[in-house]
Amino acid sequence: MTVSPISLDKGVFTLNNTGFERGEVNGIRVHVMPTTRFKTFAVSLYMGVPLAENTVTPTALIPFILRRGTETYPETTSFREALENMYGAGFGFDVYKKGDYQMVQLRMDTINDSFVASDEPLLSRTLAFLGETVTRPVLENGRFREKYVQAERENVRKRMEAVIDDKIRYAAERCIQEMCKDEPYRLSALGKMDVLDQLDGASVYEQYQQWLSNSSMDLYIVGDTTLDEVMQLVGRHFQVNRSATVMYTPAVPRPAAPEVRQVIEEMAVSQGKLNMGLRTSITYSDERYAAALVANGVLGGFPHSKLFMNVREKESLAYYVGSRFDPYKGIATIQSGIELQNFEKALEIIRQQLSNLQTGDITESEISQTKALIRNDLLESRDSAYQMIAYDFNGLFSDKERSVDELLTGIEQITADEIQAASSVLQLDTIYFLTGQKEA
């Protein structure tokens, strides 16, 4: 039985429609998906600024300070009690890189009122809380409370240092650092350790005001509500001095280094981490995007992929091995954990698989299985409010509207030749190996 994407939609989506209704208030783009499918309201606020050496560190510190206290809830304990009183509303934030931007994302999710007894509608309380957190932090003499700044500076410093505790993540970040050493993308999303110590309540507050006025702001809400209701609430609770909305400028991909660089680092580890960085000219807005997605899937996105089948199943060299495609930056990465002495052997097999992909040595079943799993991932994303939000934001971020249905159709039609073409623009740039320490 085959089912067309439209009949699967159960009335929530229509073809070529993202399902989001849009408005604009106080220079903030507002995106609302009215639906009764979830037991919660999902709220996500994206605030992006260009990733830059001189602002990355104070910008990273901002959300850490904002979650310490507001005008109404100046003490952190009272701030968190307020969340608990909203039936334990989820509250979280994240600082990360996306393309050449530094993103700060704040999320809340709150139970839909119909499941609990509440005096004031929980959506209204949620937006009031988020709005106050972002726009009305607790201040002391016109600057951030020094006690909070100091504690959170220390917190961020520990987080930077803690990257080394997780060797898989450490190796991935080191590989990117090496590959992008001449670009802002080399920077950690959390900023720079040496700048951190110089920040105080005044300097971070100054950066905060810039950020609040100049960042690109997108507020998403999925739940049992309407665009009108949300627009009113945002107008009331997000009082910001912004002249206009700010758009994103997609990253321009760079070519690979003329010669492949190899970096080997020693540490007291039992397992070696082999990471590879590749450049691609294909980004999200590219016509070849769907082909590049399938190409990555054939190479290392799934357990049926070339890397998993050959490095793991055939040669028993690794437990984890895979590839990732980052269409916002125009790069791809390969990662694997291997026995220390198997570096050359694993590298050779991975390079062979990459070469097979690029020369078109791809089977019909590799293609059909990859397409089926990407299709499934896309369809499944409709069960998650946050995934639907993320998908929509990706299009907005890349200035390319492409509905899930369009992408599904695009993937269905991709041919082996197109996969090969999309693979042929992949250029190996950097090989990074984290290995054990030599006997002294």
Next chain:
Amino acid sequence: MESIHYDRLQETLYHEKLDNGLEVYVLPKEGFQKTYATFATRYGSVDNHFQVEGQEEVKVPDGIAHFLEHKMFEEPDGVDVFSKFSAKGASANAFTSFEQTVYLFSATEQIEDNLDTLLNYVQNPYFTKENVDKEKGIIGQEIQMYNDNPDWRVYYGLIEAMYQKHPVRIDIAGTIESISGITKDTLYTCYNTFYHPSNMMLFVVGGVNPEQVIEQVRRNQAAKNYEPQGQIHRYFDEEPAAVGEKWNEIKLPVSQPKFLMGFKETDTGLTGEALQRKNLTTKLMLDLLLGNSTALYQQLYDEDLISDDFGYDYTSTSEYAYSMIGGDTRDPKLLVQRLQEEIGKVVETGFSQEAFDRSLRKRIGNYLRLLNSPESIAHEFTRNRFKDSDFFAILPIYESLTLDDVNQRLRDHMNWEQLAVSVVVSP
């Protein structure tokens, strides 16, 4: 087929116990694209000494339940199981824990085919000397990966410190040495014991028709002609009440020390609703004591002894039960001392009614949020069902808890005689 309606949750669960003993549960989710199915056996890393009624007593190598999970993906026709699922648009996986092994897929289409694949591959073992030996390299790398992971090491360090005899102290994946002793024969012994349908449960959640799913499973199982199997007896050496080690230190390069402490319960043996009630009471108590809105948390944060990764959890089965509290810290010894001082104060005063009401509301909110997630529903339901408790009956239990219950639990659980500490520090 019976149906159970949970009015407050707006969910209806369908259930049937098949002739061969397999328990089948279906939870239809209106409007969901995805179907998520788990096929679970009540068999995990702790089951290393057992006997089927009328057969011989058996002891097996550490890590074999997990090894068996890996090997189930091997089929006599040589077709890779992952590829079979991929071809039908399903994303497949499996995991092993202390008490269970779970095989799963999620898919939006061709659910009938994928469900057949799930049932058939798990019920069709194929172990050879060659494919068993091949897996030792892969699992060896999995073990090495965990060896380098300080969070995993501090976690196991605590369980090893607390438990002297009980196999919960054995690493789920075993060691490179212990898995070297695994053969196809030992795998078949474990398989034949624990993968009998009467020891298994199927849970399907998503946009499905319950009657159709259950009818499909009935047909699938009837064709396999399983003979009835005697009861499985699991043997555990008697666990002393006391912890094995008060302080367990592991050396590994870390940015700052990793710290976990826990209280080992002496009063075990509960099952069903009583076990679940105690579990929920303890978790609520820990929220009230150590949650990030508490004065104690903020105090330790201000003293720069804990950070955002500070957390706690409580695990309980009829055999063992313990809490875990900790995170990264600059000074593990000072943190234990400060926790002991501050917890001591709270034990004397108890919690306030206001804090109790607020924390209970948060717990209920978190519980309802879990019901958005098919994965959480399937995992939590199965885990609870294997302990004879009902994941969908949690709301009334929460609502019956009182401040006195939680204060009593606080006094009982914070027994410093039962404390063990695990740390990972740089060499």
